[in-house]
Amino acid sequence: MEHGGGHEIGSHKLAHFAGMTFNMDTLEMTWLSMAIVIILAFLATRRLQLVPTGWQNFLEMLVTALLDQIDSTMGPKGRKLAPLIITLFLFLVVSNEMGLIPGLTSPTNDINTTLGLALMVLVLVHVLGMINNGPVRYFKHFFEPYKVFVxxxxxxELAKPITLSFRLFGNILAGEVLLLILGMLVPYIIPTAWLAFSVFVGIVQAFIFTMLSMSYLSNSLGKDH
Structure with a gap:
């Protein structure tokens, strides 16, 4: 059925452009998640105070905690990647919780989103590995300790983006489906309790994805770490 220039198939609105098909639900929710992260960052930094309050205080606590994790996991060189890692975590938290709002869906309940994020991390791992260690030395480690280990x-390496993306995708999708089923079978109390648990799961899954990304990236920052 035609709908706004796209097609409605099940619960997904599809649009076609240049021979490619796009899930507009995922794209719209991704753009909304990015806008929310930008707005939160703007509100937190609009009027910086020496003694932080409100959003500034909350985000400063969050950034400080993430920086501590970056230092312990990646070493001093990890600070160069702190903006990317902090932004990734904030985007994942917002995206994971979007589906808990009536009428919205989580962009991370689409494997295309989570796989795209995982591939971004793994491509960055190999690019940084070649930059910091040299292409020859970096690819040499794939043949160590024995050539047969290549x-x-x-x-x-191929399994990393698959496991990283499917873990996040599976948990978010399963949580949203179960919340919908519980809402139809047992209204009110149980769905409300599961909603609170889903908020916690969304934060934990964002943290796990970010920590694993940090772990993979730490191996590409240089031989000394």
């Missing part, structure tokens, strides 16, 4: 190492 197959195992390649499989491990």
């Amino acid at each position: 197959i195992i190492n390649v499989i491990e």
Whole structure:
């Protein structure tokens, strides 16, 4: 059925452009999540105070905690990637919780979103690895300690984006589906309790994705770490 220049198939609105098909629900929720992160950052930094209050205080506590994790996981060189990691975490938290708002969906309940984020991290891992260690030395480690291990190492690298993306995608999608089913079968009390638990799960999954990304990136920052 035609709808706003796209097609309505099930609960997904699709649009076609240049021979490609786009899930407009995911795109719209992704753009909304990005806008929310930008607005939160703007509100927190609009009127900076020496003694922080409100959003500034909350975001400063969050950023400080993430910086501590970056230092312990990635070492001093990890500070260069702090803006990316902090932004990734904030985007994931907002995206994971979007589906808990009536009428909205989480962009992270779409494997295309989570796989895209995972591939971004893994591409950055290899690019930084070549920059910091040199292309020859970096690719040499795939053949260590024995050349036959190259197959195992390649499989491990291919598995990283798959496991990273499917873990987040599966948890968010399952939580939203279960919340919908509970809302139809047992209204009010149980769905409300599960809603509170889903908020916690969304934050935990964002933290896990971010921590694993930090772990992968730490290996590409140089031989000394």
